[in-house]
Amino acid sequence: MRIAICDDQQHGLEHTLTKIRTVSLQSEIAIFLKISDLFQQIKEGVKFDAVLMDIEWDGEDRSGIDFASELYSLSPKTKIIFVTGYPERYSQQIFLKNTNLRGFIAKPIDADILLKNLEKLKDEMLLEENRKLILKFNGVIKGVDSDDILYLESKLHTVTVYTTDGEHLCYEKLSDLAKRLPRQFVTTHKSFLVNMDKIQRIERERIVLGKNIEIPVSKARYNEVREHYFRYIGSNMWGVR
Numbered sequence: 415m416r417i418a419i420c421d422d423q424q425h426g427l428e429h430t431l432t433k434i435r436t437v438s439l440q441s442e443i444a445i446f447l448k449i450s451d452l453f454q455q456i457k458e459g460v461k462f463d464a465v466l467m468d469i470e471w472d473g474e475d476r477s478g479i480d481f482a483s484e485l486y487s488l489s490p491k492t493k494i495i496f497v498t499g500y501p502e503r504y505s506q507q508i509f510l511k512n513t514n515l516r517g518f519i520a521k522p523i524d525a526d527i528l529l530k531n532l533e534k535l536k537d538e539m540l541l542e543e544n545r546k547l548i549l550k551f552n553g554v555i556k557g558v559d560s561d562d563i564l565y566l567e568s569k570l571h572t573v574t575v576y577t578t579d580g581e582h583l584c585y586e587k588l589s590d591l592a593k594r595l596p597r598q599f600v601t602t603h604k605s606f607l608v609n610m611d612k613i614q615r616i617e618r619e620r621i622v623l624g625k626n627i628e629i630p631v632s633k634a635r636y637n638e639v640r641e642h643y644f645r646y647i648g649s650n651m652w653g654v655r
Contacts, residue, residue: 415536416442416461420478420499421468430466430497430523437529446571449474456488464516464535469508479504483511493538495519495531537627547594549575556607558582560596565629566607591606600642602631610646 421427426444434443443449444462446452447470456462459522465485482494483519495517496508508518516538542569546557562577575582584591588607592599598610602621612623618636621629631639 415440415463415532415539416444417532418444418446418452418462418465419448420449420465420481422447422471422474423468426468426497426521429625432534432601433523433525433528434466435533436525441532450533453488454486454506456485456492461489462492463539464493464495464532466495466497466519469496469504470500479508479511479513482513482515486513493535495535497521497523525563528593545596547575547591549582549586551583551585560598560609563595563599563609564623564627565609565613568593568605576638598646600639600646602639603627603636604632606630613643616640 419427419430419434421430424447427447429544431443431445433443444455452465464484467478467482467485471478471481478496478498481568484495485492485494491579492514493516494513496504496515497519498504499521501518505518516535519527519531531647542559543557545560547563548557550615558575558577562579564576564578566588567574567576573584573586573591574586575584588601588605592601592607595607599607602609606629608621608623608629613621614624615622616631616639619631619633621631621639623629633640
């Protein structure tokens with residue numbers, strides 16, 4: 415696990431770093447006194463699994479909550495654990511902005527609480543790894559996060575996997591790939607498989623995704639796709655996974 419510690423106080427950085435080392439997790443740790451240095455590294459392609467973000471930053475007109483929200487736009491998969499010496503002051507504010515919030519720890523940091531938070535992150539990362547779709551093409555093997563997939567299209571014995579960050583090819587049957595994908599995917603046409611989390615609306619002959627991407631729906635599958643979609647949305651509302 416690659417972890418970033420962000421705190422505007424040197425003693426705060428050292429305190430958190432010492433606690434992480436105390437719990438003896440095998441982690442690669444980077445420390446940042448300036449939030450701009452963290453953002454610069456991320457813009458240069460460095461990826462962090464988690465950031466322990468102090469909330470109060472002296473001399474800044476923004477808080478760690480604001481920085482975490484900005485981080486979310488740069489690296490939405492990076493998980494946030496807020497750290498603060500004023501837990502009562504911020505216990506509600508931490509939910510008011512879009513962040514990938516995964517924990518909230520009071521200072522001084524309790525090693526047992528820290529360990530439980532980091533173990534929870536490791537468990538989540540393992541689940542995410544298991545949700546990856548493994549693709550093979552021209553001798554190259556790669557894993558694609560199923561949550562990043564928009565849709566899959568089969569054409570001329572090749573399947574193209576369209577994701578939020580590009581396209582990936584593989585020589586496999588669409589039906590075989592469907593068996594390895596989670597329940598959020600639905601077959602709309604003999605040549606298309608769609609991630610229901612990306613659907614904006616369903617029309618009689620097409621499904622519309624973000625950026626007005628249109629996917630055909632066959633007449634034979636329309637009712638089935640519609641029912642499948644609303645059943646999936648309903649189950650998510652009730653927390654069924």
